[in-house]
Amino acid sequence: MEKTVLVNNVVNMLIKSGFSVAVAEGCFDIAARREHLMLVKILINIDSLGEEQATSLRTISYFLSAYPMVIAVKTNREFLKDGLVYSRFQLPVITPGMLDTVLEEEAVIQSAKGRHTVEIDATALREKRNEARMTMQELADAIGISKKALYEIETKRTNPTADTLEKLEKLLKVDLKVGYEMKAAGKACMKPKDEFERAVDKELKRMGMESSPVRSAPFEIVGKEKFSVITSLTKNGMKIKREARTVRSLSDIFSTKGFFVAKKAEEKAVSGVPVLLESELPEIESPKELKKVIKEKSE
Numbered sequence: 001m002e003k004t005v006l007v008n009n010v011v012n013m014l015i016k017s018g019f020s021v022a023v024a025e026g027c028f029d030i031a032a033r034r035e036h037l038m039l040v041k042i043l044i045n046i047d048s049l050g051e052e053q054a055t056s057l058r059t060i061s062y063f064l065s066a067y068p069m070v071i072a073v074k075t076n077r078e079f080l081k082d083g084l085v086y087s088r089f090q091l092p093v094i095t096p097g098m099l100d101t102v103l104e105e106e107a108v109i110q111s112a113k114g115r116h117t118v119e120i121d122a123t124a125l126r127e128k129r130n131e132a133r134m135t136m137q138e139l140a141d142a143i144g145i146s147k148k149a150l151y152e153i154e155t156k157r158t159n160p161t162a163d164t165l166e167k168l169e170k171l172l173k174v175d176l177k178v179g180y181e182m183k184a185a186g187k188a189c190m191k192p193k194d195e196f197e198r199a200v201d202k203e204l205k206r207m208g209m210e211s212s213p214v215r216s217a218p219f220e221i222v223g224k225e226k227f228s229v230i231t232s233l234t235k236n237g238m239k240i241k242r243e244a245r246t247v248r249s250l251s252d253i254f255s256t257k258g259f260f261v262a263k264k265a266e267e268k269a270v271s272g273v274p275v276l277l278e279s280e281l282p283e284i285e286s287p288k289e290l291k292k293v294i295k296e297k298s299e
Contacts, residue, residue, distance in 0.1 A: 007042050009096060010071055014038075017103040022253040024246065026216035027056040028068075031253045037066040046072035046086070046093050054089035056215040061185035063212065063222040064254050068092070068185050071099055084118050084162055084177065090186075118165050120176040122156045128172040129154075143167040190214060196233055196278075197221065200261050203281040204231070207290055218246045219258070225287040228256040229294075235263045244271035257294050268297045 007029055014021050019032040030040040039061050043049055049070060061068040070093040074080055082097035094102065129139050140150040145164060152158040160168065169176055189212040192198035197213045197220055204211040204223050211223030221231040232247055234240055240260050248271050251258030258273055265275040274297030284290050 003042060003044055006044065006071070006073070006096065010040065010042060010099065013096075013100060013103065020253060022249045024218055024250060026218065027053045027060070027214070028217070031066075031250055033253050033255075037064055037254060039064075039066045039068050041068075041070045041091075043070065043072040045074055045076065046070065046080070046088055047076045049088055049091075051089050053216050054091050055188060055190060056217060058090060058185045058188040059190055059212050059214050060217060060222050062188050063210070063224050064228055064256065065184045066254075067183065069094065069099075071096055081162065084165075086118065086162065087159070118162050119159055119178050120153070120165060120168075121178045122154050124174060125168065125172070125176055126154050128174045132172060139168075139171070142171055188212075196235070196263075200231065200233060200278065200281065203284075204229075207284055207286055209287050209290075218243055218250060227287070227291060228254065229290075230254065230256050230258045232258070232260050233262075234260055240265070240267075240270050240273075240275060244273045247273050257291060259294050259297075272298060274298045 007023065010030060011021050011023065014030070014032045017034070019034045019038070022031045023029065024031060027041065028039040029042040032038045032040065039057060041049065041057055057068050060066070068091055070088065070091050072080060072093055073095065080086060080093070080095045082095050082101070085098065086093040129136070134142070136150050136154070137147045140147045143164060144167070153160050165176060192201055192213045193215075201211050201213055201221055204221065209223040209225045209229070211221055213221050219230040219232040221233070223229045223231070230247065230251065232239070232243060240262065247258045247260070251273070260270070260273060260275045261278055261281070262275055263278055265277060268275055274294050276293065276297065280293075284293060
């Protein structure tokens with residue numbers, strides 16, 4: 001299956017479930033909103049997701065109070081199973097088939113540490129082990145993991161891999177998988193990649209906004225206070241004209257204030273997206289004043 005086909009399938013699935021959808025490129029491929037905002041990364045092979053890209057997705061999701069999700073088909077070694085929720089770089093990973101179940105049943109999705117781990121009912125695991133009159137060492141030996149690894153699983157310090165879960169369920173004759181609840185991402189931030197990003201990020205923080213640079217997105221900085229912003233940086237007008245519609249579309253789905261920050265600009269807005277000069281930022285004293293400037297330039 002090609003990624004384009006998979007993206008189209010997921011878009012159609014979301015629209016059918018009543019979501020408003022915008023398609024993008026980078027650390028997320030789809031932004032979808034119904035009651036809440038979802039940011040979805042689509043991959044054929046989950047192992048192709050890098051840590052920087054994942055961190056960027058978690059950062060954007062944190063600032064926009066969004067639910068991050070990765071939809072994939074396989075790893076380097078095997079195909080993912082529809083009935084499981086995996087994890088890579090603290091992002092939930094599910095199959096396209098599992099997404100259909102999540103949307104229909106409003107299942108819960110939780111992030112877990114690790115690469116391909118599965119959330120389980122650790123209490124049920126411990127109870128079933130005791131019922132089977134097995135020590136932790138005996139059960140660990142039976143499924144081929146260390147006693148320490150089993151202890152970490154039983155005490156919920158980590159989640160088992162899908163392979164370990166399958167062995168536990170088969171041996172103890174119990175269903176250990178739990179329901180999943182969609183949750184917004186925890187706090188995540190990234191460092192500026194250049195002086196331009198550093199300067200704009202610093203100005204937003206000075207105004208009283210919480211902000212962070214991001215990577216592999218149609219914008220370079222995301223921030224929030226009483227409202228959220230996405231900021232695209234440019235040193236020339238060509239990028240503004242090329243990306244204005246994307247920024248506008250995402251701003252609508254995100255329910256954020258989107259704007260460009262430019263070194264120089266010929267227009268105060270492009271396709272309804274305001275353009276602020278870098279030199280104007282020091283004159284803005286607060287998020288409230290920033291919101292006012294954005295509104296004025298949009299009109």
